Every structure is written in C-alpha cells, then in structure tokens.
Amino acid sequence: MQDPNPLPWGALDRFQAQFIVKKETGRNYNNYVAKTKLTTKGHFASKSVVKVEWIGSGSLSSKLNDDTELNEMIAKQSVKDATIYVEPTNKAVRIRSKWDNHIAFGITKELFEIYDRIAGHIKSV
Numbered sequence: 001m002q003d004p005n006p007l008p009w010g011a012l013d014r015f016q017a018q019f020i021v022k023k024e025t026g027r028n029y030n031n032y033v034a035k036t037k038l039t040t041k042g043h044f045a046s047k048s049v050v051k052v053e054w055i056g057s058g059s060l061s062s063k064l065n066d067d068t069e070l071n072e073m074i075a076k077q078s079v080k081d082a083t084i085y086v087e088p089t090n091k092a093v094r095i096r097s098k099w100d101n102h103i104a105f106g107i108t109k110e111l112f113e114i115y116d117r118i119a120g121h122i123k124s125v
Contacts, residue, residue: 013101014100015100015101015102015105016096016100017096018094018096019094019095019096019115019119020089020092020094021092021093021094021122021123022091022092023091023092023122025088025093028058029088030056030057030058031058031060031125032060032086032087032122032125033056033057033058033060033061033088034054034055034056034058034061034064034085035056035083035085035086036052036054036055036085037053037054037055038053038079038082038083039051039052039053047079049074049077049079049082050075051075052074052075052082054071056086058125060086060122060125063121063124063125067121070117070118070121073110073113073114073117074114076110080097080098080100081108083097083098084096084097084115084118085097086118086122095118095119095122097111
C-alpha cells in the first residue's frame, strides 16, 4: 500500500555537468584547486558579472588569473554559469558549475569553450 503522506525528501530534480580532465595530480592536490570569485553589479534578475578572479592556493589559479581573454569570456556569462569550481580527484581534475533543474540544465557553446580553455591550463600545469 502506498503512503498517502510521503516524506518530502528523496531524489531531487538536480543535474550538474562535470568535465573531467585526465591528469595525474600526485600529492599536489592544492595545486589544482581553483574557484571563481565574481565582482557583480545590479540586483536579482538584473545582476551581471563585471570582473572574474580565480582564488586558490596553487599555480593553476594564478595561471587562470593571467588569462585575461578567458576571464572576459566568463564575465559575459550569467552569475550562475560564471561560478566555476576546479577540483582534483584521484587521477583527474574536475571542472564543474552549480546544480540546475531539468529545465535550466544545459551547456552552451560558450560555456564549453570556457571549460575547454580551463582544461588546457590544467594540462599545462
């Protein structure tokens, strides 16, 4: 018999695209951790990105900060899409953004180019 009052938790309608770059990080995990720090203007729906800065303790974040063209590409995105995380795993480095529901989920050509460029920097570190 099915419960007429189901509990409010369970599988959520949330998706996340993760781009995996094969890279042996060894013990240098901190070298491959980076996150965007956004400077924005406006409020709510009109909020837009003015400037992008990468924060992290390793050489990857400084390499990403030096790529002004990449940061200009990211600044043209929405605040949600411009929030990018780079995290190492055992034998790879993951590039990801925030979670989305099934309606908003998707990767544009511009986002793919941004992630591809980040992947190139990861390979060169």
